[in-house]
Amino acid sequence: MKALIVEDEQSIAKLIGVNLKAIGIDYDMANTGNDAISAIENNQYDLFVLDRMLPDLSGVQICQYIRNTKKLKSVGILFVTALTSSESIIEGLDAGADDYITKPFDIGILKARVSSLKRRVEGHRDSSPINNKNTYNHMGIKVDVDGVKTIIDDKEIKLTVSEFKILCVLISSPGKVFTRKQIVDLIKGENIYVTDRTVDTHVFALRKKLGSKSKVVETVRGIGYRVKSEE
Known part of the structure; x- marks a missing residue:
């Protein structure tokens, strides 16, 4: 299973990456929205970890792009962001995200949420x-x-x-x-x-x-x- 981490703060991206590796998920990183779109067009991903605030496109725009791409209908999408208002969370979920955690985040919660998404994606692949x-x-x-x-x-x-x-x-x-x-x-x-x-x-x-x-x-x-x- 492979994930794309879209995050413009390198220290946070690396922290997320280390913890994805710990639960058996390989990953690529993109620090802008345009880099993320390019990565999506040229690779196959099962999970996406998205920041909301990026230098160019917003995380919501990327989320909508993913959900509008036929081959990515069943992937898992998790927002990890500093935007904590209910309105921001609802906007992210309405855009197609599966889950949403806010910064600063607990490592245990991050791993638990990603593991839950991993199981869902695997279950969709192997649907009985x-x-x-x-x-x-x-x-x-x-x-x-x-x-x-x-x-x-x-x-x-x-x-x-x-x-x-x-x-x-x-x-x-x-x-x-x-x-x-x-x-x-x-x-x-x-x-x-x-x-x-x-x-x-x-x-x-x-x-x-x-x-x-x-x-x-x-x-x-x-x-x-x-x-x-x-x-």
Whole structure:
């Protein structure tokens, strides 16, 4: 597995690189947005660690470029940046990032977040036939997308259309944070009326119905929701 670190502060780039190596990830480095685009065009990467503030293009622009490149649809993207406001974090996630940590960062947290992304990317590569059939089985929650069924402890629980779709979105990418806007964009459709404000209500009701598995759905304060990764 190979990563591209896009960071204009060399000391930070090297620190990130050393810790990626420690968990078995090779890497290249780019210190400008244009260098990053050139590297992307000429190499194959599985993970990207992006700074937000660069001398030319912004990290958000690079993130959008990656997500708009067909061959990179399933890569992992982590922002590591000094921008700490909720608005900045939401903007990064809305651009397509999987996760976001702020500077100064804890080395242990960096390695844990990158390891989580590494597992997701590897899982996407080696997706089993059951996942290809739109069926998920995560931490005791079974979701049959085609059959519109949710099963816990061998018992089917009844969800509304909106609750079911929110669960499908979250459980499809354990560990990935989804903003409220992303959830709305992913589940809206015919006869489904959901806004940023009502997502919280639907998630509250969903958790209630999940019962003993309610803690699998985690709140990321000020940003949105995710399904917990298996440890």
